[in-house]
Amino acid sequence: MTKRKRSVADGRAMLGLAAAALYGAGLAGCATIDGSASxxxxxxxxxxxxxxxxxxxxxxxxxxxxxxxxxxxxxxxxxxxxxxxxxxxxxxxxxxxxxxxxxxxxxxxxxxxxxxxxxxxxxxxxxxxxxxxxxxxxxxxxxxxxxxxxxxxxxxxxxxxxxxxxxxxxxxxxxx
CATH class of the missing domain: 3.30.1560 (Mago nashi protein)
Known part of the structure; x- marks a missing residue:
């Protein structure tokens, strides 16, 4: 994997971890009427x-x-x-x-x-x-x-x- 592709993949992983942390802290979006996450x-x-x-x-x-x-x-x-x-x-x-x-x-x-x-x-x-x-x-x-x-x-x-x-x-x- 090239350095550019690796940094994009690492960035996505970091965003995923940040979203999970926010969700765990109750700061991410709430569930909607139909139960979806958005x-x-x-x-x-x-x-x-x-x-x-x-x-x-x-x-x-x-x-x-x-x-x-x-x-x-x-x-x-x-x-x-x-x-x-x-x-x-x-x-x-x-x-x-x-x-x-x-x-x-x-x-x-x-x-x-x-x-x-x-x-x-x-x-x-x-x-x-x-x-x-x-x-x-x-x-x-x-x-x-x-x-x-x-x-x-x-x-x-x-x-x-x-x-x-x-x-x-x-x-x-x-x-x-």
């Missing part, structure tokens, strides 16, 4: 949006931020129309983010609709999720609930359950 991996905000169906499916958009702010916009068949602000705890945000984390693309967008489906039922609702990172990168998931229903059952159930983790039930469900 704080940049935690989304700064998550937007969950439903699309219409043939019927009375609730259509709304909700955005939550890591600092506990939330915005709900009821569009159709919701208990409230228009925008509402709300607050949520860090634990609620983390539970919501953790629940949706397995669906988050590494980069870019994923679509479950149209030609991406082998079998497709019509007149079903849809859901989309947008994750925004503190650094500005964005990942998106769009899911049409009629897309390969048996094959995508677990995905559909996870998406349907996600809003229940947020304090928006009074906005979504019509009053009884």
């Amino acid at each position: 704080p940049e991996a935690a989304p700064a905000s998550i937007t969950y949006e439903t699309g219409p169906c043939f019927g009375a499916c609730p259509v709304y958009r909700v955005t939550v931020t890591v600092d506990g702010q939330g915005w709900f916009e009821g569009r159709r068949f919701t208990a409230v129309d228009g925008e509402r602000r709300f607050s949520l705890s860090r634990a609620q945000y983390e539970a919501f983010a953790r629940h949706l984390s397995p669906l988050r693309p590494d980069t870019g967008s994923i679509r479950y609709s149209g030609e991406n489906c082998t079998m497709m039922a019509t007149d079903m609702p849809s859901a989309s999720v947008e994750w925004k990172d503190p650094g500005g990168s964005v990942q998106n998931l769009y899911f049409y609930f009629g897309c390969d229903m048996e094959k995508n059952r677990a995905l559909a159930e996870r998406l349907r359950a996600a809003p229940e983790l947020l304090p928006i039930a009074a906005f979504v469900r019509p009053a009884k």
Whole structure:
């Protein structure tokens, strides 16, 4: 190994030892919502949006931020129309983010609709999720609930359950 290559390798080893020492002292980055070691991996905000169906499916958009702010916009068949602000705890945000984390693309967008489906039922609702990172990168998931229903059952159930983790039930469900 040349002197130049050895010094680069030695430098990397020293950086690794320094990072380990900082971590042991509690000075390195903390774990994120999904358990990864990089704080940049935690989304700064998550937007969950439903699309219409043939019927009375609730259509709304909700955005939550890591600092506990939330915005709900009821569009159709919701208990409230228009925008509402709300607050949520860090634990609620983390539970919501953790629940949706397995669906988050590494980069870019994923679509479950149209030609991406082998079998497709019509007149079903849809859901989309947008994750925004503190650094500005964005990942998106769009899911049409009629897309390969048996094959995508677990995905559909996870998406349907996600809003229940947020304090928006009074906005979504019509009053009884």
